[in-house]
């Protein structure tokens with residue numbers, strides 16, 4: 001099998017500034033951990049971001065679950081991202097026609113394109129979803145991931161759907177920098193694979209979520225970045241939990257490099 005490239009080598013191959021920055025942060029901080037801050041107040045999200053900041057390459061948000069989203073929140077989060085050096089990823093999962101997602105990305109209460117370096121979209125609507133998002137995001141140098149596979153039980157993102165999603169990404173490389181997936185989908189080293197549904201202890205959550213370990217995600221499924229929510233923020237000590245996941249995922253990456 002062919003040599004596994006380091007994050008640094010892959011960053012050097014990337015054209016998109018967000019992909020380059022992410023790979024560079026991963027290399028520098030020795031972190032392929034993204035923490036999902038699925039909390040419902042600005043104070044909780046900001047506190048978590050500050051606690052886990054040193055251990056992560058990326059913070060994932062769900063702005064629309066917050067009760068008090070504001071421009072002050074965005075400003076504070078951006079300051080934390082600059083201080084701790086992490087990418088902000090709004091997990092919006094756009095899934096409508098181009099014209100609608102354009103508004104959802106640029107307008108409304110959240111103005112996502114103004115603050116999220118990275119967002120994501122389902123391939124379901126066809127390439128119009130990307131054409132719409134691009135018209136807003138390209139000028140701002142934003143990037144997008146396509147959801148090619150999901151972690152949840154019974155999901156329909158499989159087989160030909162997944163293959164068509166990869167093809168769509170390849171046709172929009174100026175904006176799409178990778179995938180949300182459960183496995184490696186392409187050998188192209190400039191695409192980043194991010195895998196949610198990762199936990200050190202549990203196997204599921206009773207609502208369809210299915211977990212694998214950081215080792216399985218990175219070594220067996222070849223994820224570049226693991227995404228961990230409850231495994232970190234439900235822990236009584238989120239900073240230590242983040243450190244545990246950081247170490248587990250980075251050791252798994254180093255194992256891949258060495259083998």
Ligand code: S5P
Nearest residue numbers: 036149150151152196197209228229230
């Ligand atoms: O297939 C997916 C895609 C995503 S982005 N499965 C997921 O669980 N996610 C997101 O990852 C989900 O919306 C949540 O924010 C996070 C997983 O959280 P956890 O608490 O189960 O680790």
